[in-house]
Amino acid sequence: MPEYRKPWYKRLYDWLERRLQLEGPIKEAVLHPVPESTASWWYVFGSASLVLLILQVVTGILLGLVYTPTGADAWNSLQVLNHGLPLGWFLRAMHGWGSNFMVAVVLIHMAQVFLFGAYKYPREFTWILGVFMLLMTLGMAFTGQVLRFDQDAYWGLGIGASIVGRIPWIGGQLVHMMLGGPIINGATLTRFFALHVFIIPGTLLAFTALHVWMVVKLGINEWPMPGRIVRRETYIQEYNELAHTDGIPFVPGAVWKDLVFSAAVIFAVVFCSAMFGPYGPKGYPDPTIINTVPKPDFFFLWIYTVLSYLPAEMETPFILIAPVVAVAILVALPLVAGIGEKSWWRRPVAVSSVMFIAVCFGVFTHLGTYTPWSPQMNAWSGAVVPVEYLQRRSPLERQGANVFQEKQCRNCHAIGALGGMRGPALDDVAARLTEDQLIRQVLLGGGNMPAYGSALTPAETTALVSFLKTLRPHYRPTASDASRQVVGQAALPPSSTMQPGGGQTAVH
């Protein structure tokens, strides 16, 4: 067709293309042949992560039009977004849910890549870059939570500072670096703003470009088959054969599934945003409001659990060493296991590791949602004593129930399924502990219980223990001290299954 007969947009395109010369490389990239087996629904998570990253950039810029990164006004500007501006709440919700979906999809992508052996030769560096991209994604999630600048953010920073402060020698300096000063305040927020808006996303985008570049250059990992061993000498040739004989062009052969899945993920983000709305901000960031129960966002709940279950002496070594070891393992993985079997049928350790990590993550996260290790700060004044525990009780026992509430025992011990879960529930304590043991436990503590000796008068102790002695189901006998019975009655209790003298060593 002669040049002047072409429609105007084609001429515009030609004019631009003659100057940009991008058509060649782009065509080469989109039409490059990929093994047909990779046009699978299992291969859609990488592209979905990229689409979510773009969504986060766009919604983030839009929030940046309004958000005010100062300690005094950040929280207020979020209130304006939530309530003052039309659909400001929706943009916040999109950014928040987009973040959750991004972390989730990135983790699934990683598990898939691991199980399909895609990190092996020649894609080792793609995986290593991916590890750092995961860390940056988590970094974005944490710094984003800080920018919400509510009470959770404030005390979350305190937790971060306490962790950093455990680093030997330079911990104190690092805390000041992290907080931008000696204490959490406006300077801290602006530091995290710069991290969240410039430093981490800038690096993440650069890494993403390299990551995608390598995917295009090295080809999409073929579907792993048991027995098809990766060897450095032959792999490239085998892959090229696979891609050319059994291959299809990436566009449109494989890309349509990516497109459908990405659309579904974006729709899910929109749906969750519309249904559940934005995250917080929760309480106003005034540290003098100490009646707060700080909690991290969903993807950090498992850390919250781990930190409360670690024994005190394990804490610092674990916090400082475990993350380094974990990252080192992930980075070293393709260098150590860069060849060999790709198929999950022949990699039982890999499969069980993923299952183990998934189960741990699930269990720890679940525990983190209801924090059984934390005292329930309001249980002593809020949770009622079940009526049946007070009926037909002596005045002393009822007074004991009073002491039980008043001394915050309920914050850690549930009765009638209400109260803290830090200590054992006490509905059957009289069946487990004798009076002496109860007194001892109350006064001296032990296990994980503080000693109440100095907080109780003898009268209060007597009342409390007499109340505790009534706490048992009717079908269970009162706990008894076997040795005392033996001494007192010079006989075994009738319920004992022990043979008289059976505890002694026979002498022949």
Next chain:
Amino acid sequence: MDEKLPPPSPEEQEQRLEEERITRRTFLMNVGIALNALVTLALAVPVVAYVVGPVLRRKDYLAWVTLGNASDFKPGETTLVTYRNPFSDPWDGDTANVPAYVRCAEPGNYTVFAINCAHLGCPVRWFSESQLFMCPCHGGIYYADGSRASGPPERGLFTYESKVENGKLMINAGQLPTLRNRASAGPCPGAAVPKTPALVTRIETCPSTESRGTSASTIG
């Protein structure tokens, strides 16, 4: 009419390139690289100093802050107080307000605890009825004197250096107390308390001090 010279053979080209590598042009390019390296270095000094500024200035951050009249803190009571961070910017807003607990064990004897749990910095709450500090995050519990009672903390509550001047209770404040922060992490509370019965040695406190729990006299 001038004749065209025959093009140089590949060997000749290679030879010319080889000469080029050590010519004036290469030298000047290297000078350019060196100049840029020098300029970058000169730029890096202020940039690094700017970024680590908060660390370089850290000793300046401590100041004596008045919490109120010492006589307002009644013996045997533990009171929640707040003070304004001595080094704050106008845009800090309410984050520059810092809470703390003042414990007056006996007249004239004041201990000021940081609000931050020694475990991971969450705000501990005081319960006067049970004479305990409880942390809402990971369940750290402390006795009234600040020593560890149970839970994940490795030590007792952080204390501020304090003094009474002209009847005013003052603390040396300005830093977030952390385990690595000598300025605010005072000595372990209750370090001078007599040895406890062996029964309660499981209740650990500061690693540097003897184990202690309740005082023996309350048991009988």
